[in-house]
Amino acid sequence: xxxxxxxxxxxxxxxxxxxxxxxxxxxxxxxxxxxxxxxxxxxxxxxxxxxxxxxxxxxxxxxxxxxxxxxxxxxxxxxxxxxxxxxxxxxxxxxxxxxxxxxxxxxxxxxxxxxxxxxxxxxxxxxxxxxxxxxxxxxxxxxxxxxxxxxxxxxxxxxxxxxxxxxxxxxxxxxxxxxxxxxxxxxxxxxxxxxxxxxxxxxxxxxxxxxxxxxxxxxxxxxxxxxxxxxxxxxxxxxxxxxxxxxxxxxxxxxxxxxxxxxxxx
Ligand SMILES: [Fe+2]
Numbered sequence: 246x247x248x249x250x251x252x253x254x255x256x257x258x259x260x261x262x263x264x265x266x267x268x269x270x271x272x273x274x275x276x277x278x279x280x281x282x283x284x285x286x287x288x289x290x291x292x293x294x295x296x297x298x299x300x301x302x303x304x305x306x307x308x309x310x311x312x313x314x315x316x317x318x319x320x321x322x323x324x325x326x327x328x329x330x331x332x333x334x335x336x337x338x339x340x341x342x343x344x345x346x347x348x349x350x351x352x353x354x355x356x357x358x359x360x361x362x363x364x365x366x367x368x369x370x371x372x373x374x375x376x377x378x379x380x381x382x383x384x385x386x387x388x389x390x391x392x393x394x395x396x397x398x399x400x401x402x403x404x405x406x407x408x409x410x411x412x413x414x415x416x417x418x419x420x421x422x423x424x425x426x427x428x429x430x431x432x433x434x435x436x437x438x439x440x441x442x443x444x445x446x447x448x449x450x451x452x453x454x455x456x457x458x459x460x461x462x463x464x465x466x467x468x469x470x471x472x473x474x475x476x477x478x479x480x481x482x483x484x485x486x487x488x489x490x491x492x493x494x495x496x497x498x499x500x501x502x503x504x505x506x507x508x509x510x511x
Pocket of ligand 1: 371436
């Protein structure tokens with residue numbers, strides 16, 4: 246059974262929109278999964294029922310839980326498998342023009358494919374890990390699929406797309422159930438999640454990342470920043486410059502400086 250809406254069998258039709266989007270290439274696809282499948286999706290309460298996964302509660306990642314090493318439900322696995330299939334990778338190539346795309350076998354082990362966030366949760370702006378965990382090859386694309394069926398946009402939890410320094414919000418993508426967001430991942434694709442002000446339900450998403458064997462994967466795009474790829478860890482931007490001088494934030498300061506230096510010399 247193909248669970249993706251057939252409107253999205255060929256993403257080539259969205260290629261221009263994807264490439265022209267600012268602050269960096271992205272596309273929003275509503276009603277991404279077929280209705281019958283999405284309506285019957287049951288989001289078990291992983292966090293309360295099991296003690297694996299990983300919880301976050303810091304200044305930059307609040308009230309968040311990810312499914313790292315968690316055993317996921319059949320339906321969540323079905324979605325993740327679909328997004329990792331060769332057919333979907335070919336479709337992503339048509340959308341992006343990025344050659345030699347591949348998905349990682351490390352999904353949900355050293356990475357996490359399913360994320361939850363709760364009331365007052367948020368995620369500061371950051372760029373993800375730059376490289377595939379086994380091969381070290383470039384991380385070039387992300388897909389996020391909004392799962393919570395009864396979510397209201399006014400609760401918050403929108404996806405932030407920020408400028409090349411991660412300081413200014415350039416675009417907010419509202420959390421609409423069954424909406425997929427695909428965006429180009431580069432060393433300057435800063436993104437995050439706005440604060441969840443009040444919500445009776447959890448904000449659930451699926452996240453799958455993609456890589457390329459091409460070490461110069463951004464050359465064919467018109468970007469507002471350098472078209473370079475370099476190695477970096479997940480790098481957060483603290484909201485205020487003075488935050489970098491607090492002892493507890495030393496690791497963020499080091500990562501931010503390394504990122505700036507590499508960006509300058511790349
Ligand atoms: Fe991220």
